[in-house]
Amino acid sequence: MSGDAPAEHWSRYASPRIALRQFLLACHGAGEQVGHVPPFTRRRLPSHGLVYISKGRGTYIEYHPRRIEVPVEAPAVIWLVPGVEHGYGPDPGGWSEHWILFTGQSFAAFEELGLGSRHRPVLPLFQLIETEALFGELRGFVETVGARSEIAASLAIQRFLLAVLHAVGDRDGTEDRSSLVDSIARDATRPMSVPERARALGVSVRELGDAVKAATGLTLNDFVIEVRLAKAQALLAETRLDVGRIASSVGYGDPAYFSRIFTRRIGMSPTVFRAQQSRNSVG
Template identity: 60%
Template sequence: MTPPGSWSHYASPRHAMRRFLISCHGAGEQSGPQPPFRRRALPTRGLVYISEGCGAYDEYEPRGLRVPVEGPAVIWLTPGVLHGYGSDAGGWSEHWVLFEGEPFAAFETSGLGGRHRPVQKLVRPVEDAHAIFGELREAVAAVGPRAEIASSVATQRLLLAILDAVEPAEGATDGMTIVDRIAGGATRTLSVAARAAGVGLTTRELGEVVRAATGLTVNDFVIEVRIARAQSLLAETALDVGQIAARVGYDDAAYFSRVFRRRTGAAPSVFRRQQARTPID
């Protein structure tokens, strides 16, 4: 295993950067056996690119998942989700970035993982990863608007390179997997039968595809996607709870708040206080 060198840098991008672009809040690399993270929740999104080695990702309440990781692969970390991850005894090569920003939704729609797919297998190593992380190392360590823009550009280059290396999932159609298409339409108020018809499957076939990819029923998957988007909006915007509820597919803000609390363990207002980086008036 070729070590990438061990380093880490953190940043606090200004509010304008966090509002309009994908902003980078930290990056680093390390290799070999590492003490695992356990029961950690982040205030931002994160990605952990495992170029070599094996280990596992754990997600605690509310879902209780344990997903094996074999490089090359990416672990996607969602704000506020209690998680852990680590290599097996043989260690791994780990490259990570902390980031936030609404533009990430475009990458999710194009096929990157997220709340609904926390571990994503890649068909090949990420192209130019060494050069991109070299840029991130320099940019995140610097201070000022130019450095913040440079780290944003490097983060987006990394996301695009990961997208190019994503393993096509079973049931891929027109360059987008069935699961991605269901995720893309999750905020629409549709029955399971209507969602199945929209991707050319029977209700039973759709249920089998979604369960195989995520371990969830179609309805539970739709709720997970909605709640993940709501978490991002709470953390990254000043929209009120009613506006966020409407954006993620709920006409009734009170019902949305009950679902959100049941799924995350916190009311939307509490989640925002814990995770928001944009000042809320």
């Protein structure tokens, strides 16, 4: 049945070959737990992860650059982003969770459709997802060593991601809130005041702030800053643009102010970040 709790606790891990990570989605692990599962605290993953909650309630937490807490109520998906310090766990009543760890450049196609957003870590769903058959297959694929099993696990992950896409919808205004948050993210680099952003979207300042808080756990201003700094980090790592041009392109007319807010939020200056993360020969 859709949304059934797993029959038992299980966790399996794998070390997929590099070629699979480059061209497909590579499964690094999967599992299912039910009941009062011990929470994770201050964990960082080297891979992407998703945790589908089919029953129960709980909380997702991020610790850096500041602590945020987002409530989780089934059915929902928690997105785990590589390198982000996080925690999550059920309320005292427990929950049913189904999780997958994966890497792969092809996940970018799903990100373009709104999955796995760094700025929307908890995605409510409007319907339950069938898990029994798919996770049963995935367990077998991960337990079996070999290229064919790794490819089969990759396809199972893609099937589950497609199921998540189908389950995203208007649950208590979720679709409207998601649309507002996506619109703000697209226009985050434009120099607009909060009232201007609200007017452009046809909502009140309070409605806009409430929508962002419900979807991301952040205030509107903090969300805009997070989106801007995420874009700035990508430009620092992937281009040779000078810091002043990057500041301007993400919405900051004053490079000095951009450097201060970047350093305060990221924990290092733009120059140091570029030196650590860039593969370009920046002169």
